Amino acid sequence: MSKSNILIARAVFPEVIAKLAQHFDVDSNQTDQVWTPAQLIAKLQGKQGVFTTGSERIDGALLAACPALKVCANMAVGYNNFDLEAMTAAGVLATNAPDVLTETTADFGFALLMATARRMAEAEHFLRAGQWSKWSYDMFAGSDIHGSTLGILGMGRIGQGIARRGALGFGMKVIYHNRSRLDAATEAECQARYVSKEELLGSADHLVLVLPYSASSHHAIGAAELAQMKPSATLINIARGGIVDDAALALALRNKTIAAAGLDVFEGEPKVHPDLLGVPNVVLTPHIASATLPTRLAMANLAADNLIGFLTQGKPLTPLNPEVLPKP
Ligand code: 8YV
Secondary structure, three states, X not given: OOOEEEEEOOOOOHHXXXXXXXXXXXXXXXXXXXXXXXXHHHHOOOOOEEEEOOOOOEOHHHHHHOOOOOEEEEOOOOOOOEOHHHHXXXXXXXXXXXXXXXXXXXXXXXXXXXXXXXXXXXXXXXXXXXXXXXXXXXXXXXXXXXXXXXEEEOOOHHHHHHHHHHHXXXXXXXXXXXXXXXXXXXXXXXXXXXXXXXXXXXXXXXXXXXXXXXXXXXXXXXXHHHHHOOOOOEEEEOOOOOOEOHHHHHHHHHOOOOOEEEEOOOOOOOOOOHHHHOOOOEEEOOOOOOOOHHHHHHHHHHHHHHHHHHHHHOOOOOEOOHHHOOOO
């Protein structure tokens, strides 16, 4: 049987390429060029599978132009770069990379919360700029984490990891809002109480966003929601750009509607709203919440194993639209 052809759309660990090359004819992109949609379509001609990251958009137009394509394996748990409906309609399998990044991403969410609440980035810039000439009683005074109220919007696996860290490690009171309420055992394990979105916004000292991006979560946090938060509150977004209205947030930070924000994701990234770059009370990181080498390797291996499992045996590990699989 001839080997399937696959494309790896971005640079990745050489050992993952080597593993894929045992099963497929592999076209890789180790120069890590970010292709335009037209370039991606050209590269995908004659390919049965593609290894994608969150940067490659797979939509109806691309699928129509790539009739050989059978599977897209995302090296990410989020898959808002996939038009899942169009993929299912075209009979193309989609897979993501859940679970392997949960604890690493929760660690980072907590790190960003702490850096934001305790003003670490602002203080470091001040020191590096040679502005530290004396101690003073309120210099970079931030807000406490221990004993405060941690709000979580989106209580999936990563949200639960952040809840556990807050409740068990820092004695925080944890409240959450989610599309559906967790079962009692999971709520007890996370020591988390389900509340309305209004109560979450109004009561949280620190609000962490961990919900998936979709049309219904677009600008879930805008000017109206920011106005409902405490003036002392911090807002953390490790989910997706577009969930927060970045222009409204920059204004709220400037006007001290809320105290501070920590952002790992941005609307239209890697571009960042210029108003956010101009406010001091925001910690900005370039979408690195899952970035430890062991976790990134596990994510890449899971994406690769989805391609191998599906294209060699019809058995993907983490399918998003299993309805396209042939019935047993
Ligand atoms: C990825 C992420 O680094 O998994 C996700 O959903 O946002 C990140 O872990 C990014 O999407 C690249 O694929």
